Amino acid sequence: MAISAAAKLVETEGFQSLTARKVAAKIGYTVGTLYHVFRNFDDLVIHMNAQTIDEMAALIQQKTRKKRNPEVRIRAMAEVYVQYATDHPDRWRLVFEHQAPSGLPTPAQMKERRDVMFEMVADNLREISPERIPQEVAHTATALWSGIHGICILALTGKLYLGGAFSMVKLIDTLIDSVLNEFRHR
Amino acid sequence: MAISAAAKLVETEGFQSLTARKVAAKIGYTVGTLYHVFRNFDDLVIHMNAQTIDEMAALIQQKTRKKRNPEVRIRAMAEVYVQYATDHPDRWRLVFEHQAPSGLPTPAQMKERRDVMFEMVADNLREISPERIPQEVAHTATALWSGIHGICILALTGKLYLGGAFSMVKLIDTLIDSVLNEFRHR
DNA sequence: CTCCAAATTAAACAATGTTCAATTGATGGT
DNA sequence: ACCATCAATTGAACATTGTTTAATTTGGAG
Known part of the structure; x- marks a missing residue:
């Protein structure tokens, strides 16, 4: 799940540097895919x-x-x-x-x-x-x-x-x- | 002063939409000038x-x-x-x-x-x-x-x-x- | 094997912070 | 009056962001 990846990112790099592309990359996807799962x-x-x-x-x-x-x-x-x-x-x-x-x-x-x-x-x-x-x-x-x-x-x-x-x-x-x-x- | 303009912007539009260019425009300057007054x-x-x-x-x-x-x-x-x-x-x-x-x-x-x-x-x-x-x-x-x-x-x-x-x-x-x-x- | 729908991507957009060479403007000296 | 110097200001460029969308890939159902 993307949510877990985001949580891990926030924990390691701080919430300032949480970015859509990083989350997508972390789960082996592209940023576009994220936007079909989440509206924003x-x-x-x-x-x-x-x-x-x-x-x-x-x-x-x-x-x-x-x-x-x-x-x-x-x-x-x-x-x-x-x-x-x-x-x-x-x-x-x-x-x-x-x-x-x-x-x-x-x-x-x-x-x-x-x-x-x-x-x-x-x-x-x-x-x-x-x-x-x-x-x-x-x-x-x-x-x-x-x-x-x-x-x-x-x-x-x-x-x-x-x-x-x-x-x-x-x-x-x-x-x-x-x-x-x-x-x-x- | 730019600080007052920034404060006014935060008050009217919320701090989410505070932006360097808006502050500069508010005081009749360009964004580049702001960066000679403030480092960041x-x-x-x-x-x-x-x-x-x-x-x-x-x-x-x-x-x-x-x-x-x-x-x-x-x-x-x-x-x-x-x-x-x-x-x-x-x-x-x-x-x-x-x-x-x-x-x-x-x-x-x-x-x-x-x-x-x-x-x-x-x-x-x-x-x-x-x-x-x-x-x-x-x-x-x-x-x-x-x-x-x-x-x-x-x-x-x-x-x-x-x-x-x-x-x-x-x-x-x-x-x-x-x-x-x-x-x-x- | 075909074909359709769903999943996925790639590329583009506007807006952001940030930098810096170029231009302007003024100030002072001769 | 002219010019030279220096600071102030700009404009354009960059990388990175969120967001959209047309195009492509993928995976099964018939």
């Missing part, structure tokens, strides 16, 4: 991003299923999330920085895929405080997970001062501590 | 991003100077940040999504400019709890501001489900509440 170059990227999200979501689910405590599970989720982002920085960034230019908005399947992780967080929050109304749970889950994402992306793109004292993981721990305490006691 | 196209973008950060930082400082309470000041900072990002989405995104390809790393001045806002947050945190050691203060400031940034960027790029119940501002309020409480009482 963006179409290819979108499919590739979908695969990236699925891969990451599966990894998170796999590595957190065994945990019993919901708080521990949330912390494990975040850990796997930053690990995946660190291991595949370009593929991960493409998921969030790509936007289909002009025309069709991001397909619904993409939105669903992203929402999966927010819902996983919400599920665990509900387990922590079952008495909270769903809207509060969803709200807190969104705030927490977006915050984690923010730390992740700033650190990954080198836009965060990560002095010896505080690492990405510690920053995320602080955020989780804060939001969970607030969620429990208020 | 990325060089131009970097200069433009510097101006964007300065503009935003000035706005934040201006709108928060009058506030007396450090907590109120932090909330006001976040509010202005969100407002600026919402008002100039493409210019704001460029600041965080652009990376100079190959060769020279992002110049030091850029890093300094970004750190300004983290330091503003840290200053206010120190005022809230002067007994904390500087590292803790810096750590908390980084976690909080990165989290706010995460909410901001996900919301702005449409990758966040913003149901009627919770808006960007409310999400950020939740994050600030959580981190500040944790910072005060622990």
Whole structure:
């Protein structure tokens, strides 16, 4: 599949140098053939991003299923999330920085895929405080997970001062501590 | 100046369609001239991003100077940040999504400019709890501001489900509440 | 073996960043 | 007033990109 070849290219050469012809060459075809499979170059990227999200979501689910405590599970989720982002920085960034230019908005399947992780967080929050109304749970889950994402992306793109004292993981721990305490006691 | 023309172009047509020739045409010159002023196209973008950060930082400082309470000041900072990002989405995104390809790393001045806002947050945190050691203060400031940034960027790029119940501002309020409480009482 | 449809290619197009020799323009000295 | 020098500006060229399409190849069905 062309998608896998594209993913491998992004991983080895960075998403800046991902090109239609390179993808075609990588799978032994010509650029024209690609355009009979995908409408756009963006179409290819979108499919590739979908695969990236699925891969990451599966990894998170796999590595957190065994945990019993919901708080521990949330912390494990975040850990796997930053690990995946660190291991595949370009593929991960493409998921969030790509936007289909002009025309069709991001397909619904993409939105669903992203929402999966927010819902996983919400599920665990509900387990922590079952008495909270769903809207509060969803709200807190969104705030927490977006915050984690923010730390992740700033650190990954080198836009965060990560002095010896505080690492990405510690920053995320602080955020989780804060939001969970607030969620429990208020 | 070419930088202002570029900024205007990004604002009106989006950063996807920012092009060297368009910038040159906008200021009545030819593309060749641009390349005697800037080494790269990325060089131009970097200069433009510097101006964007300065503009935003000035706005934040201006709108928060009058506030007396450090907590109120932090909330006001976040509010202005969100407002600026919402008002100039493409210019704001460029600041965080652009990376100079190959060769020279992002110049030091850029890093300094970004750190300004983290330091503003840290200053206010120190005022809230002067007994904390500087590292803790810096750590908390980084976690909080990165989290706010995460909410901001996900919301702005449409990758966040913003149901009627919770808006960007409310999400950020939740994050600030959580981190500040944790910072005060622990 | 033939023939048709599908797959694949090759070539072309416009637009992009980038370079550089040639041209213009102005400035200062005699 | 003229000219010489130097910087500013241009125009044309290049390689590379996404994208389209007519032509060619390929692979089975009859």
